Amino acid sequence: MNDIVTRYLETWNATDERLPELLAEHWSEDCLYVDPLAVAEGREAVAATVRAARAQFPDFVFTPVGAVDAHHQQARFQWGLGPAGEEPVIVGFDVVVVDAEQRIQDVRGFLDKVPA
Template identity: 65%
Template sequence: MSDIVEQYLATWNASGAEREALLAEHWSPDVRYVDPLAEVSGTAAVGALVDAVQGQFPGFVFSQASEADAHHRQLRFSWGLGPEGEEPVVIGFDVVVLDEDGRIQDVRGFLDRVPA
C-alpha cells in the first residue's frame, strides 16, 4: 500500500495534465475528501482543492512523514508540507480508504501543525 501513499502525495505535488492523470488513475471519480478546512467530493473538486493549497503555499512540497499503517482497504500516515529538503511548516495525518479497485475513495485528514 506504500504505492498508494506515493501516488496520493504525487497528486498533491503535481499540476496540470500530470495531476489530472494521477486523479484519473488513482482516485475514485466520486472520492470524498474531508479535513478541518475543506470538504469536497469528486476528482474535479479535489483538483481545485490542490490548486488552492498550492496557491497558498507556493513552492512547497508534500512529503511522507511516517510509515503507512494499513489493513483491509484503509491506511493511515503522516505527511509534511514545506520547502523541499527543509522542516515542514504544516504537518498532518490522513486516513485513506480505497474502493474495490484499489483507488482512493475516501480521505479523512487531520492537521497537527499549521502556521499561525
C-alpha cells in the same frame, strides 16, 4: 499501501498538467476528501482543492512523515508540507480508504502542526 500513499502525495504535488491524469488513474470518480478546511466531492472538487493548496504554498512540497499504518482497504499516515529538503512547516495526518480497484475513495484529513 505504501504505493497508495505515494500516489496520494504525488497528486498533491502535481502540476496542473499532470493533476487530471493522476486523479483519473488513482482516484475513484465519486471520491470524497474531507479535512478541517475543505470538503471535496468528486475528482473535479479534489482537483480544485489541490490547486488551491498549491496556489497558497507554491514553493512547498508534500512529503511522507514516518511509516504508513495499514490494514484491509485503508491506510493512515502523517505528511509534511514545506520547502523541499527542509523541515515541514505544516504536518497533517490522513486516513485513506481505497475501493476494490485500489483507487482512492475516501480521505479524512487532520492538521497536527500549523504555524501561528
